[in-house]
Amino acid sequence: MATFVKPVYGLLCAALIAASGVRAEVLGATAIQVKPERIVLLDIQRVGGHLFSAGERGWILHSTDNGRHWQSVRSPADRTLTALAFADEQLGIAIGHGATLLRTTDGGQQWTAVPLDDIGRDSLLGVIHLGDQHFVAYGAFGLYLESHDGGLHWSRRQLLDEHFDRHIARVIKAADSLFLFGESGTLLRSSDLGQSWQALPSPYEGSFFGALVTPAGALLAFGMRGNLYRSADQGQSWQQIALDTKAALQGGAILADGRIVLVGNAGLVAFSADDGRSFALSRTARGGLAQVVAVEDGVLAVGDAGVQALSLKQTAAN
Structure with a gap:
């Protein structure tokens, strides 16, 4: 290894x-x-x-x-x-x-x-x-x-x-x-x-x-x-979920409205509104992201650019 x-x-x-x-x-x-x-x-x-x-x-x-x-x-x-x-x-x-x-x-x-x-x-x-x-x-x-x-x-x-x-x-x-x-x-x-x-x-x-x-x-x-x-x-059993990226996925969280957000390298942010059956990509983050948490007025992520607020807007769907 x-x-x-x-x-x-x-x-x-x-x-x-x-x-x-x-x-x-x-x-x-x-x-x-x-x-x-x-x-x-x-x-x-x-x-x-x-x-x-x-x-x-x-x-x-x-x-x-x-x-x-x-x-x-x-x-x-x-x-x-x-x-x-x-x-x-x-x-x-x-x-x-x-x-x-x-x-x-x-x-x-x-x-x-x-x-x-x-x-x-x-x-x-x-x-x-x-x-x-x-x-x-x-x-x-x-x-x-x-x-x-x-x-x-x-x-x-x-x-x-x-x-x-x-x-x-x-x-x-x-x-x-x-x-x-x-x-x-x-x-x-x-x-x-x-x-x-x-x-x-x-x-x-x-x-x-x-x-x-x-x-x-x-x-x-x-x-x-x-x-x-x-x-x-x-x-x-597992089903692969299509995601139009080759960036590594690192962390995720459940939002107050039930949506799921995943984050990863190269500023990757992905949202799901159907319990993880499909995801839409957002390109609004800076740098690589390691983890994310829901807060009262949105989402905070951490990574190589420290703490940053994420946009909740979905900009691309699979």
Whole structure:
């Protein structure tokens, strides 16, 4: 297998210049204010009335007014942060390159580095909250970590068998199952919250970079070269959805009106008004986009141009 490269190919050129290592001390908001349009950001998440975004050099941005203004929080990490997940408005986890794992218990004002003894330094690419104190973090070369105490302690789980080493791009919860998407068409399902996994037939041999559950409960999986698939039967069969682009799809969200928005490299934005059965393209974004979130007055995306508002206008249909 090739040397690991973070799936957001177009977004990491600036982020990879970050220095290595994680400092052990706790750091909070500093006098330095990072301009939200001048930083590479790889994730954005809403928790209650708060927005959080994370990216290069361990920076985390926090907004309480739907992204109109942002506070910069310097975390203990020096490596690029790739994803965030929150249990509630106080308890959250941030993860990133070099097995970076951070924890907050005060709504993101301060973050503490969590040591991952004997787990190695492979990059973490995603994190999900599964209820109560249960978090799962995952990433390169089959790295899959689980915590049942709100992120204080983590253990590594083996997926399928000891030979599983595919990069894991996204884990989502749909109904009573977890679905795992990754490199080389990797597609797994768990009916017991990750205690055991079953490989599903994959419609695609390339890498998946993201997935989401539609308002009607269908699954969308997407990845390289604009490849997009939909399943209405919990991953047993898949239909390819035509999308007139070769740009990689990276992230997505459900809007308040039920529409689905997907984003990706080269400013790709795509909307669906029929539960993911078809998509229309929009070309209004700048740079590569990693993730998107709905806000009260529209949509915010993050990527190599920092935070930007997206137009909701659909300009091209398949």
